[in-house]
Amino acid sequence: MEKKSTRTEKILSYLQEEYPDADTRLNFANTFELLVAVVLSAQSNDDQVNKATPQLFKMYGTPDKMAKASQEELEELIRGVGLYRNKARHLLEMASVLAEDYQGEVPANFEDLLKLPGVGRKSANVIMTVGFDKPGLGVDTHVQRVAYRLGLVSDHNPAHTEAALKEQIAPAQWGKAHHLLIAHGRQVCKARKPNCGICILNDICEQNMD
Structure with a gap:
């Protein structure tokens, strides 16, 4: 049996050939903007986030500025994003913590990122790899679905999936693996109608759905 x-x-390696340009679709100019965009992307899509962030960043582009906004102002700016009320509250609290405890800088430490309001393991992993070029492998719905269908993981628990993938993949490749699995999930291995007929992994997939 082939080693996992x-x-x-x-x-x-197959996915790298298929999606050589796989990367984040979020628009940002610095790590704070990335952090905000990642928080907004939870249970939303990147296009919705990218529509909301230009004006948000223009008005409140630093933790100090955002911490002084009202929740109502932030809600209005991100209204097109899912769960915008909760996210506005998280952004306000997060900006205050960054301004007060981190001198307005986004921490480059995984555990410190997890302490920020609105930041879970997926978000912290994404910020580590995209923002700081450090090892990180975030598990979103695409990563979870593709990894499970390919037999890389045995259940649908994101924490288990993160741990299992990190065991199988070299740390230097965690970030790239995250983007490759997302790209495949978006374009071919879709939730409702996976296009197995054109999938480059057809022969080695454990859940071919054709």
């Missing part, structure tokens, strides 16, 4: 990490390497 070897099979995972093979899968990622």
Whole structure:
């Protein structure tokens, strides 16, 4: 039986050939803007976030400025994003913590990121790899779905999936693996109607749905 990490390497190499430009779709100019965009992207899509952030960043582009906004102002600016009321509250609290405890800088430490309001493991992993070029592998719905269908993980628990993938993939490749699995989930291995007929992983997928 093929060693799981070897099979995972093979899968990622195929995906790299198919999606050589796989990367984040979020628009940002610095780590604070990335942090805000990632928080907004939870249970939303990148296009919705990218529509909301230009004006948001123009008005409240630093933790100090955002901490002084009202929740109502932030809600109005991000209204097109899912769960905007909760997210506005999280942004306000997060900006205050950054301004008061981190001198307005986004911490480059995973555990410190998890202490920020609105930041869970997926978000912290994304910020580590995209914002700081450090190892991180966030598990969103695409990563979870594709990893499970390919037999890389055995259940639908994101924490288990994160741990299992990190065991199988070299740390230097965590960030790239995250983007490759997302790209495949968006374009081919979709939730409702996966297009298995054109999938480059058709022969090695454990859940071919054709």
